[in-house]
Amino acid sequence: MNIFVSTALLALALASSPASASDLTVQNAFARATPKGAQVGAGYLSIRNDGASADRLTGVAVDFAKAEIHEMKTNNGVMEMREITAGVEIPAHSTVKLAPGGYHLMFVGLKHPLIKGETVEATLTFEHAGALAVDMPVLPIGAPGPTGGHDMKGMKM
Numbered sequence: 170m171n172i173f174v175s176t177a178l179l180a181l182a183l184a185s186s187p188a189s190a191s192d193l194t195v196q197n198a199f200a201r202a203t204p205k206g207a208q209v210g211a212g213y214l215s216i217r218n219d220g221a222s223a224d225r226l227t228g229v230a231v232d233f234a235k236a237e238i239h240e241m242k243t244n245n246g247v248m249e250m251r252e253i254t255a256g257v258e259i260p261a262h263s264t265v266k267l268a269p270g271g272y273h274l275m276f277v278g279l280k281h282p283l284i285k286g287e288t289v290e291a292t293l294t295f296e297h298a299g300a301l302a303v304d305m306p307v308l309p310i311g312a313p314g315p316t317g318g319h320d321m322k323g324m325k326m
Protein backbone atom coordinates (compact mmCIF):
# COMPACT_ATOMS: atom_id res chain seq x y z
CA MET A 170 0.00 0.00 0.00
CA ASN A 171 2.73 2.43 0.94
CA ILE A 172 4.65 1.58 -2.18
CA PHE A 173 1.56 2.13 -4.31
CA VAL A 174 0.89 5.53 -2.75
CA SER A 175 4.42 6.83 -3.14
CA THR A 176 4.55 5.64 -6.76
CA ALA A 177 1.30 7.44 -7.48
CA LEU A 178 2.60 10.62 -5.88
CA LEU A 179 5.82 10.41 -7.84
CA ALA A 180 3.89 10.01 -11.08
CA LEU A 181 1.80 13.03 -10.16
CA ALA A 182 4.90 15.09 -9.39
CA LEU A 183 6.55 14.10 -12.67
CA ALA A 184 3.40 14.80 -14.65
CA SER A 185 2.99 18.28 -13.23
CA SER A 186 6.09 19.91 -14.71
CA PRO A 187 6.38 19.14 -18.44
CA ALA A 188 3.77 20.37 -20.88
CA SER A 189 1.70 17.49 -22.18
CA ALA A 190 -0.88 16.91 -24.88
CA SER A 191 -2.27 13.42 -25.35
CA ASP A 192 0.74 11.15 -25.68
CA LEU A 193 3.25 13.94 -26.26
CA THR A 194 5.44 15.43 -23.57
CA VAL A 195 7.69 18.42 -24.11
CA GLN A 196 10.83 18.49 -21.96
CA ASN A 197 13.92 20.65 -21.50
CA ALA A 198 12.46 23.58 -23.39
CA PHE A 199 14.57 26.72 -23.44
CA ALA A 200 15.32 29.74 -25.57
CA ARG A 201 18.62 31.56 -25.81
CA ALA A 202 19.06 35.15 -24.76
CA THR A 203 19.79 37.50 -27.66
CA PRO A 204 22.08 40.52 -27.85
CA LYS A 205 20.45 43.92 -28.18
CA GLY A 206 19.43 44.57 -31.76
CA ALA A 207 19.54 40.92 -32.82
CA GLN A 208 17.03 39.98 -35.49
CA VAL A 209 16.84 36.27 -34.71
CA GLY A 210 16.71 33.98 -31.72
CA ALA A 211 16.49 30.25 -31.21
CA GLY A 212 14.65 27.80 -29.01
CA TYR A 213 15.18 24.14 -28.22
CA LEU A 214 13.19 21.32 -26.65
CA SER A 215 12.63 17.58 -26.61
CA ILE A 216 9.35 15.97 -27.61
CA ARG A 217 8.56 12.53 -26.24
CA ASN A 218 5.84 10.45 -27.84
CA ASP A 219 4.52 7.72 -25.54
CA GLY A 220 1.78 6.82 -27.98
CA ALA A 221 1.52 3.89 -30.36
CA SER A 222 1.32 6.10 -33.43
CA ALA A 223 3.53 8.77 -34.89
CA ASP A 224 2.71 12.45 -34.74
CA ARG A 225 4.27 15.41 -36.50
CA LEU A 226 5.34 18.83 -35.33
CA THR A 227 3.97 21.02 -38.08
CA GLY A 228 4.32 24.53 -36.76
CA VAL A 229 5.26 26.90 -33.98
CA ALA A 230 4.04 30.36 -33.05
CA VAL A 231 5.26 33.03 -30.62
CA ASP A 232 3.99 36.55 -30.05
CA PHE A 233 7.42 38.23 -30.21
CA ALA A 234 8.56 37.09 -33.67
CA LYS A 235 7.76 34.94 -36.67
CA ALA A 236 8.59 31.40 -35.62
CA GLU A 237 9.92 28.69 -37.92
CA ILE A 238 11.18 25.14 -37.56
CA HIS A 239 14.77 24.88 -38.79
CA GLU A 240 17.34 22.20 -39.25
CA MET A 241 21.08 22.83 -39.04
CA LYS A 242 23.49 20.67 -40.97
CA THR A 243 27.18 20.76 -41.77
CA ASN A 244 27.68 21.01 -45.51
CA ASN A 245 31.30 20.93 -46.76
CA GLY A 246 32.43 22.06 -43.33
CA VAL A 247 30.01 24.98 -43.22
CA MET A 248 27.11 25.05 -40.79
CA GLU A 249 23.97 25.81 -42.71
CA MET A 250 20.35 25.85 -41.73
CA ARG A 251 17.10 25.69 -43.58
CA GLU A 252 13.44 25.92 -42.76
CA ILE A 253 11.63 22.60 -42.41
CA THR A 254 8.26 23.20 -44.01
CA ALA A 255 7.15 19.57 -43.96
CA GLY A 256 7.40 19.41 -40.18
CA VAL A 257 9.28 17.03 -37.92
CA GLU A 258 8.05 13.48 -37.43
CA ILE A 259 7.78 12.28 -33.84
CA PRO A 260 7.78 8.48 -34.16
CA ALA A 261 5.81 6.28 -31.75
CA HIS A 262 7.55 5.48 -28.47
CA SER A 263 10.48 7.78 -29.09
CA THR A 264 11.93 11.17 -28.29
CA VAL A 265 12.96 13.77 -30.85
CA LYS A 266 15.35 16.47 -29.68
CA LEU A 267 15.45 19.96 -31.06
CA ALA A 268 18.94 20.76 -29.85
CA PRO A 269 21.86 23.01 -30.81
CA GLY A 270 23.42 21.67 -34.02
CA GLY A 271 20.22 20.06 -35.31
CA TYR A 272 16.54 20.88 -35.35
CA HIS A 273 15.61 24.11 -33.61
CA LEU A 274 12.91 26.71 -33.38
CA MET A 275 13.94 29.93 -35.11
CA PHE A 276 12.47 33.24 -34.07
CA VAL A 277 12.79 35.65 -36.98
CA GLY A 278 12.30 39.41 -36.79
CA LEU A 279 12.41 39.74 -32.99
CA LYS A 280 10.17 42.50 -31.66
CA HIS A 281 12.33 42.65 -28.53
CA PRO A 282 15.45 40.92 -27.25
CA LEU A 283 15.10 37.68 -25.31
CA ILE A 284 16.33 38.48 -21.81
CA LYS A 285 18.15 35.93 -19.68
CA GLY A 286 15.99 34.88 -16.74
CA GLU A 287 12.68 35.64 -18.42
CA THR A 288 10.32 33.01 -19.75
CA VAL A 289 8.71 33.12 -23.18
CA GLU A 290 5.79 31.07 -24.38
CA ALA A 291 5.61 29.17 -27.63
CA THR A 292 2.65 27.32 -29.09
CA LEU A 293 3.56 24.13 -30.90
CA THR A 294 1.15 22.63 -33.41
CA PHE A 295 1.01 18.90 -34.00
CA GLU A 296 -0.77 17.10 -36.79
CA HIS A 297 -2.73 14.87 -34.41
CA ALA A 298 -2.33 16.28 -30.90
CA GLY A 299 -3.20 19.84 -31.94
CA ALA A 300 -1.85 22.91 -30.17
CA LEU A 301 0.44 22.69 -27.16
CA ALA A 302 1.67 25.73 -25.21
CA VAL A 303 5.21 25.49 -23.87
CA ASP A 304 7.05 27.77 -21.47
CA MET A 305 10.65 28.37 -22.50
CA PRO A 306 13.00 29.82 -19.90
CA VAL A 307 15.55 32.14 -21.49
CA LEU A 308 19.10 30.93 -20.82
CA PRO A 309 22.31 32.95 -21.35
CA ILE A 310 23.61 33.70 -24.84
CA GLY A 311 25.31 30.63 -26.24
CA ALA A 312 24.01 28.32 -23.53
CA PRO A 313 24.05 24.71 -24.64
CA GLY A 314 21.03 24.24 -22.38
CA PRO A 315 19.88 21.29 -20.33
CA THR A 316 20.28 18.92 -23.28
CA GLY A 317 23.89 19.84 -24.11
CA GLY A 318 25.40 20.55 -27.52
CA HIS A 319 27.59 23.16 -29.11
CA ASP A 320 26.88 26.80 -29.76
CA MET A 321 25.72 28.38 -33.01
CA LYS A 322 28.71 30.62 -33.65
CA GLY A 323 29.74 30.70 -37.26
CA MET A 324 26.45 29.46 -38.60
CA LYS A 325 25.40 30.71 -41.97
CA MET A 326 22.15 32.60 -41.63
Ligand SMILES: [Cu+2]
Binds near residue numbers: 240250251274275
Ligand atom coordinates in the same frame (compact mmCIF):
# COMPACT_ATOMS: atom_id res chain seq x y z
CU1 LIG B 1 17.67 28.48 -37.67
